[in-house]
Amino acid sequence: MKRCHIAYLACTAALLGTGLSAAPAVAAHSTLVVRPGESIQKAVDAAEAGDTVLVLAGTYHESVTIRTPHVTLRGVGSGTVIEPAAKKTAKKPAKANAKKAAKKAAKAAKKSARKPAKKIAKSCAEGGNGICVLGTKTKDVKGVTVADLKVTKFSRTGVFGMATDGLTVRGVNAADNGVWGIAEERSVRSLLRDNYVHGNGDAGVFLANTIQEEAGAYDAKQTLVSHNWLEGNRIGVTVRRLRNLTVARNYVSGNCAGVFVVGDENKPKAGHLDVTANQVVANNRSCPKTERLPALKGSGIVLTGTEKARVSRNWVTGNSGKSPLSGGIVLFKSFVGVAGTDNRVDGNVLSENSPADLVSTETGKTNSFERNSCRASKPAGLC
Template identity: 90%
Template sequence: MKRCHIAYLACTAALVGTALGAAPAVAAHSTLVVRPGESIQKAVDAAKAGDTVLVLAGTYHESVTIRTPYVTLRGVGSGTVIEPAAKKAKKKPAGASAGKAAEKVSKKASKKPKKVAKSCAEGGNGICVLGTKTKDVKGVTVADLKVTKFSRTGVFGMATDGLTVRGVNAANNGVWGIAEERSVRSLLRDNYAHGNGDAGVFLANTIQEEAGAYDAKQTLVAHNRLEGNRIGVTVRRLRNLSVARNYVSGNCAGVFVVGDENKPKAGHLDVTANQVVANNKSCAKTERLPALKGSGIVLTGTEQTRVSRNWVAGNSGKSPLSGGIVLFKSFVGVAGTNNRVDGNVLSENSPADLVSTETGKTNSFERNSCRASKPAGLC
């Protein structure tokens, strides 16, 4: 009996040891620290899924591309500044070599140029989070830093899944503060986008081509401060998205939701509980839009979009798109359908608090607190 008992204990110990040995090891995640004078890109390239690249306070003159999933790029607040690298002056060839150099340039010019994908820096962007045509990059976070003075975009995401941009100060970039295309399940939260040439926050299905609306899969744009841009938030040809609890002021237009004749149609999204105040900056017309001034929330060519519980005040202008909440038939002639404007508080907007130039009768205006509408009877 004693021998059997000892054998039983030995077998049990062996089984326990085997079970423990089979348990998977927990992956250790690293924090890679970047100090002034060091390269952020080198640290990002060295990072593995789950790692954090922590960028200490200082000014870094570079663009950064993230392609690895589940990487976090984080600064220590607006003291971490990312700006464009200084342009290097090209040396001119001298003497006899100049003729040969000119001949080479001439031969290259005579050939049909090949389309080469631009790098993040060549595209004029600060931070790029990039997937591919066949695979989205997942779970990347960009947080707590300032991106400024880039000729195109501060933070740009393409083909991303679960991208988080949080606590970013996107200032004075040539086109967009924070932008993304072909992306799903994004969270853009607690950012400050100001002084950008076009939209503070820009979201689209695709930028380079016309196409039907893209399912953004519950992307959320929330608690951002958007000031002094051409447009605070632009949502172009997307569905299944929320713009909520943002402060939008001092832009030419506050919130712009854009659709067109392509199918599926843009819409099936929410614009809710935002403060949209005094967007009275004046902006010249572009190829796509007339001159802008005094537009609060604009829907054009959308369907099944709900605009609710927003505070919209003091937006005043004489543009075709001016007014508090404006439903405007798209510029390609497509009417908005089944949009719902309800429970908003509006005041001192001009030419009216509620404006509709839509010809369809399926849009509804209910329980809004306002004084004037165009046409009359919408309040």
Template identity: 65%
Template sequence: MKKCHIAYLACTAALLGTGLGAAPPVAEHTTHPVHVVHPGESIQKAVDAAQPGDTVLLTFGTYHQSVDISTPGLTLRGMGRGTVLEPAAGTGTGATTPSTGSGAAKTPKTPKTAKAPKAQNSCAAAGNGICVVGTKDHNVDGVTLASLTVTGFTKNGVYATNADGLTVRKVTAVKNGVWGIATEHSVHGVYRDNTARDNGDAGLFLANSVKEEMGATDTYGTVVEHNRLQGNRIGVTVRRLRNLTVARNHLTDNCAAVFVVGDENKPKAGFVTVRENRIEHNNKSCPKTARLDALQGSGIVLTGAEDSLVTENVITDNVGKSPLSGGIVLFKSFVGTTSDRNRISDNQLRDNSPADLVNTDTGKGNTFEGNSCRSSKPAGLC
């Protein structure tokens, strides 16, 4: 037996010596390159040179430019909040007033003075900071944006359309004219650990489309979680979407915290879960727009939505005199569509006005159960 063991060891040693029994070395081509960009250098040039799976790393500092991304699997990453994208001179500067509280805003005209390269110009001229753009026939897949700040853009800090599996994490979107972080026609998204503050409309805006009339679309499990949303018109807007979760976010000092918005098209917005969020003091006052009444003191609003769950949220001190004010509000949409079969359960509500729970909807099958609250309209919902 001892001879056999010695022979086995000798054979193994021989294999290792020839390299046949050892793990093969990692070839250089199996590691995706990192393209490092410094302030003053072109982000777009690095993005255009990158292949699927590569990372474009932005070092600490301020970049006066915008960038278009259409390469699948690309990661655009900064080094924290100190990596800052701001508009270049003559592109995307100034402020716009959103034309609707649920998202539609006019796209600024292309500045005649902009002389950026064509690839970069489409995003910058539209007033956006970072654009992730696919097409109706071919989504851009698996893009990640992380650890940077986008601020001061006329329209949106981050804008994505026709994106599949987009991840946005640890992005700070501050003082952009319309939306901090916005998506259309996108699925399987993850929006985590971001800060959206003092943007003109929603801090986070997710929609099927802002230009087309169409029914709500399935996001296939998009997740919005662990974000801080402060000082915006609306913290999170979910417009005409289905199968989406908004969880464990902190929303404060907005005019309204969470909006789930449907309309007359079929299917309705629905199957949205809003859970375990901390929603407090969303008492900023915002004026009426073409599509939405004045806003103040709204915690969670469902309007024209169906089969959604609002649960285990802590909602306090949201006070206002808008028709949409209150802790959790079910509201018949402005185009007359009811909210149906929504379940409002196990939430903790306190000191919201005109009431902790408000139901002015005429929809069927909505239930209120297990909520800890003191006041409701109509009475008896607590």
């Protein structure tokens, strides 16, 4: 029996060895290291799927575009800083050539005016963005990761994704950008986690279907915005015309408004999403009105024009203001007249919000408020 058992093991080992030798070789992934003074973009352009571009501590004055799938762009923490390139100052023409140059420019302008205008796509830098992860109209770029770095002072967005699938933005310090800290459009299955997003001109995190045209809500396919610290922005998180995502366990404080979930009259309607277990504290900065919104101050969580959104288990405290959107958790009929329907606000803990902990200006009767711990509501009876 012993001999038979040994023979069986030897035969099995031989078969396994044959199978292993026949298996295809696994492609080796490379780490491309970028040092101060070197170009991040050159390393990204050289990277192949599965590679990591590791950017060492230092300040890098450039914008970076990633189009290759499954590439990781990673720094070593906030010591890796990406800022805009210095603007070049144009040299003034010599006086002798000034008239000649002006005449030439006028002639060129007149010639171009006769041609039909063409829409030219801007590069990441020309668009005022720091890091861009870009797919195409027909194909999403998959599996890109941006992690462990600081991106700051760009006129538009720190990290911007369009047409992405499985984009991860993790451990990023997105600070003092002109519009958004981290933003994406037409993207699915994203993970935005453990980022510090502060001092940006509009939303710290902005997620949308598209901002270029009117369209129905986009299925974000379980995108997750989680464990981020968002402060000192106009709005902490804006979710616009999207479905099927979760905003969970974020700390949102010191903004003019905490979390905005926005829909409109387009179909399908925005909603079918969760805002859960966030700490939304004292979002009492004062921001002037814009074309889309009135002046903001003291808004915790706002739903406007949404359906079947659930706001649950959040701690919402100290949000106080006199804007139409002020209050702890606010259901507000959208500015294009669309009522929110079948939204559920349950299990939240609210205190010291003004004009009330729970506010609803909705005319619809299908929204529900259940098991919330609060003292005051408008209208009365929601607590």
